[in-house]
Amino acid sequence: xxxxxxxxxxxxxxxxxxxxxxxxxxxxxxxxxxxxxxxxxxxxxxxxxxxxxxxxxxxxxxxxxxxxxxxxxxxxxxxxxxxxxxxxxxxxxxxxxxxxxxxxxxxxxxxxxxxxxxxxxxxxxxxxxxxxxxxxxxxxxxxxxxxxxxxxxxxxxxxxxxxxxxxxxxxxxxxxxxxxxxxxxxxxxxxxxxxxxxxxxxxxxxxxxxxxxxxxxxxxxxxxxxxxxxxxxxxxxxxxxxxxxxxxxxxxxxxxxxxxxxxxxxxxxxxxxxxxxxxxxxxxxxxxxxxxxxxxxxxxxxxxxxxxxxxxxxxxxxxxxxxxxxxxxxxxxxxxxxxxxxxxxxxxxxxxxxxxxxxxxxxxxxxxxxxxxxxxxxxxxxxxxxxxxxxxxxxxxxxxxxxxxxxxxxxxxxxxxxxxxxxxxxxxxxxxxxxxxxxxxxxxxxxxxxxxxxxxxxxxxxxxxxxxxxxxxxxxxxxxxxxxxxxxxxxxxxxxxxxxxxxxxxxxxxxxxxxxxxxxxxxxxxxxxxxxxxxxxxxxxxxxxxxxxxxxxxxxxxxxxxxxxxxxxxxxxxxxxxxxxxxxxxxxxxxxxxxxxxxxxxxxxxxxxxxxxxxxxxxxxxxxxxxxxxxxxxxxxxxxxxxxxxxxxxxxxxxxxxxxxxxxxxxxxxxxxxxxxxxxxxxxxxxxxxxxxxxxxxxxxxxxxxxxxxxxxxxxxxxxxxxxxxxxxxxxxxxxxxxxxxxxxxxxxxxxxxxxxxxxxxxxxxxxxxxxxxxxxxxxxxxxxxxxxxxxxxxxxxxxxxxxxxxxxxxxxxxxxxxxxxxxxxxxxxxxxxxxxxxxxxxxxxxxxxxxxxxxxxxxxxxxxxxxxxxxxxxxxxxxxxxxxxxxxxxxxxxxxxxxxxxxxxxxxxxxxxxxxxxxxxxxxxxxxxxxxxxxxxxxxxxxxxxxxxxxxxxxxxxxxxxxxxxxxxxxxxxxxxxxxxxxxxx
Numbered sequence: 001x002x003x004x005x006x007x008x009x010x011x012x013x014x015x016x017x018x019x020x021x022x023x024x025x026x027x028x029x030x031x032x033x034x035x036x037x038x039x040x041x042x043x044x045x046x047x048x049x050x051x052x053x054x055x056x057x058x059x060x061x062x063x064x065x066x067x068x069x070x071x072x073x074x075x076x077x078x079x080x081x082x083x084x085x086x087x088x089x090x091x092x093x094x095x096x097x098x099x100x101x102x103x104x105x106x107x108x109x110x111x112x113x114x115x116x117x118x119x120x121x122x123x124x125x126x127x128x129x130x131x132x133x134x135x136x137x138x139x140x141x142x143x144x145x146x147x148x149x150x151x152x153x154x155x156x157x158x159x160x161x162x163x164x165x166x167x168x169x170x171x172x173x174x175x176x177x178x179x180x181x182x183x184x185x186x187x188x189x190x191x192x193x194x195x196x197x198x199x200x201x202x203x204x205x206x207x208x209x210x211x212x213x214x215x216x217x218x219x220x221x222x223x224x225x226x227x228x229x230x231x232x233x234x235x236x237x238x239x240x241x242x243x244x245x246x247x248x249x250x251x252x253x254x255x256x257x258x259x260x261x262x263x264x265x266x267x268x269x270x271x272x273x274x275x276x277x278x279x280x281x282x283x284x285x286x287x288x289x290x291x292x293x294x295x296x297x298x299x300x301x302x303x304x305x306x307x308x309x310x311x312x313x314x315x316x317x318x319x320x321x322x323x324x325x326x327x328x329x330x331x332x333x334x335x336x337x338x339x340x341x342x343x344x345x346x347x348x349x350x351x352x353x354x355x356x357x358x359x360x361x362x363x364x365x366x367x368x369x370x371x372x373x374x375x376x377x378x379x380x381x382x383x384x385x386x387x388x389x390x391x392x393x394x395x396x397x398x399x400x401x402x403x404x405x406x407x408x409x410x411x412x413x414x415x416x417x418x419x420x421x422x423x424x425x426x427x428x429x430x431x432x433x434x435x436x437x438x439x440x441x442x443x444x445x446x447x448x449x450x451x452x453x454x455x456x457x458x459x460x461x462x463x464x465x466x467x468x469x470x471x472x473x474x475x476x477x478x479x480x481x482x483x484x485x486x487x488x489x490x491x492x493x494x495x496x497x498x499x500x501x502x503x504x505x506x507x508x509x510x511x512x513x514x515x516x517x518x519x520x521x522x523x524x525x526x527x528x529x530x531x532x533x534x535x536x537x538x539x540x541x542x543x544x545x546x547x548x549x550x551x552x553x554x555x556x557x558x559x560x561x562x563x564x565x566x567x568x569x570x571x572x573x574x575x576x577x578x579x580x581x582x583x584x585x586x587x588x589x590x591x592x593x594x595x596x597x598x599x600x601x602x603x604x605x606x607x608x609x610x611x612x613x614x615x616x617x618x619x620x621x622x623x624x625x626x627x628x629x630x631x632x633x634x635x636x637x638x639x640x641x642x643x644x645x646x647x648x649x650x651x652x653x654x655x656x657x658x659x660x661x662x663x664x665x666x667x668x669x670x671x672x673x674x675x676x677x678x679x680x681x682x683x684x685x686x687x688x689x690x691x692x693x694x695x696x697x698x699x700x701x702x703x704x705x706x707x708x709x710x711x712x713x714x715x716x717x718x719x720x721x722x723x724x725x726x727x728x729x730x731x732x733x734x735x736x737x738x739x740x741x742x743x744x745x746x747x748x749x750x751x752x753x754x755x756x757x758x759x760x761x762x763x764x765x766x767x768x769x770x771x772x773x774x775x776x777x778x779x780x781x782x783x784x785x786x787x788x789x790x791x792x793x794x795x796x797x798x799x800x801x802x803x804x805x806x807x808x809x810x811x812x813x814x815x816x817x818x819x820x821x822x823x824x825x826x827x828x829x830x831x832x833x834x835x836x837x838x839x840x841x842x843x844x845x846x847x848x849x850x851x852x853x854x855x856x857x858x859x860x861x862x863x864x865x866x867x868x869x870x871x872x873x874x875x876x877x878x879x880x881x882x883x884x885x886x887x888x889x890x891x892x893x894x895x896x897x898x899x900x901x902x903x904x905x906x907x908x909x910x911x912x913x914x915x916x917x918x919x920x921x922x923x924x925x926x927x928x929x930x931x932x933x934x935x936x937x938x939x940x941x942x943x944x945x946x947x948x949x950x951x952x953x954x955x956x957x958x959x960x961x962x963x964x965x966x967x968x969x970x971x972x973x974x975x976x977x978x979x980x981x982x983x984x985x986x987x
Contacts, residue, residue, distance in 0.1 A: 061163025100201030239507030
């Protein structure tokens with residue numbers, strides 16, 4: 001007998017794994033097969049028992065009710081085809097239709113005087129009655145279920161619990177040339193969403209399965225059905241599933257996920273119907289929560305976990321699910337945690353936790369939102385299990401707590417850990433939830449006791465577990481929360497506890513690859529002197545000022561705004577990207593530039609009578625043309641409404657200055673125009689605003705005015721796969737820094753001890769001044785170079801110690817005292833007196849020309865490998881940089897050569913181009929078209945005339961001819977500029 005490699009063979013394999021049989025057993029309508037004595041397992045159902053009118057396996061439902069609620073079953077006349085039974089079945093169908101199958105499983109239904117339980121959840125340990133009830137659940141799988149009203153169509157597999165459908169499965173086999181894509185297509189084209197079984201909430205999930213991949217959908221909508229991946233991911237962080245020596249790649253679905261215990265867990269703790277959406281966890285979400293809970297059950301409080309999940313991968317739900325389940329997780333005989341504290345910077349997560357908890361319990365008695373001093377203390381005393389706060393408010397809220405909670409245990413969940421867990425915040429957490437030894441008021445509290453207590457309170461708490469979620473972990477984040485991994489060479493790497501890579505998310509189609517269409521823009525300009533003199537400036541210092549002057553110049557903004565409006569109108573708006581709903585974001589550097597862009601784009605839209613509008617986003621207010629303006633004033637509605645109004649027509653372009661670049665989740669965002677220097681994490685976070693999936697979104701587009709492809713590539717490379725810390729930070733660097741500081745003799749050890757003791761005793765700050773004054777005087781006696789080095793090293797020491805003090809396994813009182821001392825001294829140290837040799841540069845220059853040139857659109861490819869980043873470095877203070885004085889004319893020549901013109905003789909080229917409008921006045925064909933034709937025909941004649949003029953110059957200027965004929969972007973720009981000058985100005 002040969003192996004069956006057809007779909008039927010796959011059905012046999014799955015059913016055999018679930019039930020121990022092939023699934024062909026024909027069951028009677030009366031009792032059917034009994035559940036196993038030791039606990040639920042899958043049993044074989046029959047398509048003959050399926051009631052199409054009510055979408056119920058009658059035999060399984062009746063068997064469950066008769067075994068668990070015998071009196072109710074008798075009262076409902078379940079064993080006869082009666083009016084009483086029909087009313088019950090009609091009621092059950094209506095309840096599932098309105099509430100969804102998940103809620104019906106959890107809460108049962110009421111029918112007349114009867115309260116009917118339809119599912120028994122996971123029993124708590126030691127609860128004999130609950131265990132017995134749970135064993136009566138009937139998990140059944142039916143092959144080739146004929147579900148349709150015409151009795152023709154059938155499903156490969158349908159899973160029921162107590163006769164109620166939970167999941168459907170369409171199977172394909174690559175041996176026969178079909179894949180999971182064919183199963184998805186079958187659901188979309190052959191499974192009508194009008195059938196009762198496929199209506200929202202009737203089933204929890206629909207699986208498309210082949211022997212290599214799994215996808216799922218929670219609501220069938222025909223061609224618009226959204227099937228998401230449910231795969232483990234390959235080795236190396238890619239899409240799909242790893243090879244398994246013991247079976248096919250998708251065996252985990254029926255061997256791990258769809259076991260009765262696992263499915264019960266999902267129905268109890270993950271699946272939900274909210275806001276008219278059915279939610280089912282993806283594999284990586286289910287996997288990380290379960291692994292966290294397993295580890296915490298084994299180890300209890302005091303561990304650290306770093307979860308590196310790609311942006312857009314559903315971290316909000318993952319955090320909400322783990323927070324809810326941490327409430328009851330047990331270690332040994334007690335709950336592992338008394339309270340769970342969620343630190344977030346996102347309102348969406350705040351709402352997500354609330355919504356998820358509300359599905360399972362009374363949210364008011366479980367969740368508290370700590371927004372002011374005293375909230376955290378009160379919530380802990382009231383027994384709130386989950387406390388949510390923002391990173392900005394958290395340290396201030398904790399000030400009121402004191403050291404009153406050392407006897408409690410906490411789970412601290414940090415959303416986007418790199419931005420929300422610095423040394424000071426961690427210290428505030430530690431002091432508030434405190435692990436340090438309690439003070440016995442009868443004992444003398446020595447100076448050393450105070451210092452040691454501060455050291456201990458700053459460390460990560462032993463009575464708390466930290467769960468840090470981020471897509472882009474920094475080196476500090478990895479060292480604080482990552483899992484240590486000792487290498488043969490003695491180095492200790494730190495890795496994420498769990499990873500869902502950007503690579504896998506992109507390959508699975510769950511997020512968009514924002515680097516697929518990246519278009520860099522080159523800028524060419526020429527600065528000239530606006531004064532007769534030729535003064536000297538510090539060449540090094542003026543470069544940044546000149547670059548900012550160029551990019552903020554009114555003419556430059558106008559040029560770039562025109563590119564943005566033209567591109568959005570011609571390539572995003574009119575082609576109806578995302579089904580005609582596409583939005584764009586303009587990311588700029590600074591509020592002033594944002595306002596200039598807003599005015600320029602608004603005027604262009606109005607001038608061209610386009611049907612979309614722009615919005616602007618920035619914090620605070622700014623004076624423009626003697627008028628105080630704000631985001632609300634320019635947009636015409638409150639600042640907190642900007643995100644919601646941006647989703648509404650006619651608003652299509654959002655101009656942002658340091659807003660909406662992190663944590664902003666808008667699937668309609670398709671295009672980004674970046675006029676801001678970006679690199680590292682900031683580049684990844686900003687461009688990732690485009691990556692959110694939308695069913696009608698097939699691509700994204702980035703146009704970068706300032707950032708090279710090389711910088712963007714380097715920024716994303718660290719976070720494409722797993723990010724690993726190559727080694728731990730060397731604490732001996734603190735010894736080195738302290739040694740260098742001590743050698744300057746700005747302070748003495750006696751001064752450090754005396755000042756710190758007075759500080760810890762709460763003495764008046766006036767008592768510090770004599771010591772600080774002496775230190776400041778010694779500092780000013782140093783050379784300017786020594787001053788810069790001392791101040792830089794002092795700041796480096798306090799930063800590095802603030803980080804290392806949280807994680808070092810030992811205490812060092814000398815470092816702690818020096819850190820306290822330096823933090824008080826540094827603000828008192830005067831800045832070295834030095835003349836600003838770049839002052840006045842902007843008043844001495846004018847912009848003569850500015851031109852942009854779009855380069856070819858390309859895909860930025862990333863290396864398919866994990867990234868290692870280096871630990872925190874301790875930088876000694878640098879010395880004073882000697883000014884490089886050069887004449888203004890020399891500075892401008894070098895600046896224009898480096899950043900500006902692409903012509904060998906820009907002055908000559910500028911004169912030639914300036915003379916073009918006069919040459920065009922002499923072209924009779926063009927002048928005739930201007931007088932007697934419409935604008936479109938005049939433009940055609942203009943472009944032909946301009947080409948004739950440039951060709952005529954070939955003998956005298958081959959450089960211009962070559963540039964015009966070979967550089968399409970230059971040709972387009974020149975055509976546009978000369979046409980505007982000669983046609984629109986009425987020349």
